[in-house]
Amino acid sequence: MSLKFKAIFLLLLGTIFWGMTFVFIKDAVSLMSVAGFLGYRFLLAGFVLALIFIKRIKRLDRTTLKYGALMSLPLLSSFLAQTIGLQYTSASKGGFITGLSVVFVPVILSIIQRKLPSSNIFIAVLMATIGLAMLTLSSSLDLNIGDSWVFFSAILFAIYIIMVGKISRKCDGILLSVTQFLIVGIVCTTYAGINGELFVPTQYKLWQAILFTALFATAFMYTVQNYYQKYISEITTSIIFSFEPLFAAITAFFYLNEELTEKTILGGLLIFVGILFAELKWRDVKVLLRIGKY
Numbered sequence: 001m002s003l004k005f006k007a008i009f010l011l012l013l014g015t016i017f018w019g020m021t022f023v024f025i026k027d028a029v030s031l032m033s034v035a036g037f038l039g040y041r042f043l044l045a046g047f048v049l050a051l052i053f054i055k056r057i058k059r060l061d062r063t064t065l066k067y068g069a070l071m072s073l074p075l076l077s078s079f080l081a082q083t084i085g086l087q088y089t090s091a092s093k094g095g096f097i098t099g100l101s102v103v104f105v106p107v108i109l110s111i112i113q114r115k116l117p118s119s120n121i122f123i124a125v126l127m128a129t130i131g132l133a134m135l136t137l138s139s140s141l142d143l144n145i146g147d148s149w150v151f152f153s154a155i156l157f158a159i160y161i162i163m164v165g166k167i168s169r170k171c172d173g174i175l176l177s178v179t180q181f182l183i184v185g186i187v188c189t190t191y192a193g194i195n196g197e198l199f200v201p202t203q204y205k206l207w208q209a210i211l212f213t214a215l216f217a218t219a220f221m222y223t224v225q226n227y228y229q230k231y232i233s234e235i236t237t238s239i240i241f242s243f244e245p246l247f248a249a250i251t252a253f254f255y256l257n258e259e260l261t262e263k264t265i266l267g268g269l270l271i272f273v274g275i276l277f278a279e280l281k282w283r284d285v286k287v288l289l290r291i292g293k294y
Helices: 003-028 034-052 062-086 091-099 101-113 119-136 145-167 173-194 204-231 234-241 244-255 262-279 282-291
Strands: none
Touching: 003 204, 003 234, 003 244, 034 173, 034 204, 062 145, 062 173, 091 101, 091 145, 101 119, 101 145, 101 234, 119 234, 119 244, 119 262, 145 204, 145 234, 173 204, 204 234, 234 262, 244 262
């Protein structure tokens, strides 16, 4: 298995975990504050990862600490902005706007590199955006203050994706993850404690949500991203993350008996085609388009 294929596979697996978290988080945030929940989630992820790779901790240096602290800023800010926004907007609109990081990544990269994206990247982003809209949007497109917060969150997460692509080549991905998790966890826990929102969870549903999100959606997923994203482009990474609403819908179908529509399936297929276009060279795209005519 090539490193590029392995990276795509593992990021897709992690995105499945992200999609599944909606079922758990929905109950968790009704039982404790968002800051308290995020604090437990990230601290547990950091400690578990540090224990698993305890021999690597000895190699932790100032460079990794510096970059880990730097990367924790957009990660934490994105989580907070999205959480604030989702209090005022619908889950469907919030999911679509968050997924717009698939558009912001090539836009920000174009500004940094001072050149326009290639034609196949443009097609890939367009397909992923249409697919994302089919997965999430309803007939209501009215905008409110919550949408602005989520929009800001999407920009921050796009910046985080780009930073991972650049910094993961300079440092150990696992040590970067441990540093970020512990910083985010300490900040959230401190904030919750100051506001009198911190307590030891006793409910089964709460621990279920904390354990799943900490181990699978955080420790596994973000470590995979920090370690393997360097083998694929930032744009391909953002398109893979656009699958999150699809996996959330599939999880809701099995666990909550919610309907899985044809529009949802078609949206997922468009995002998948977007990944192919993002990873293909333009000459390969032209061949595919020519074959499609016959």
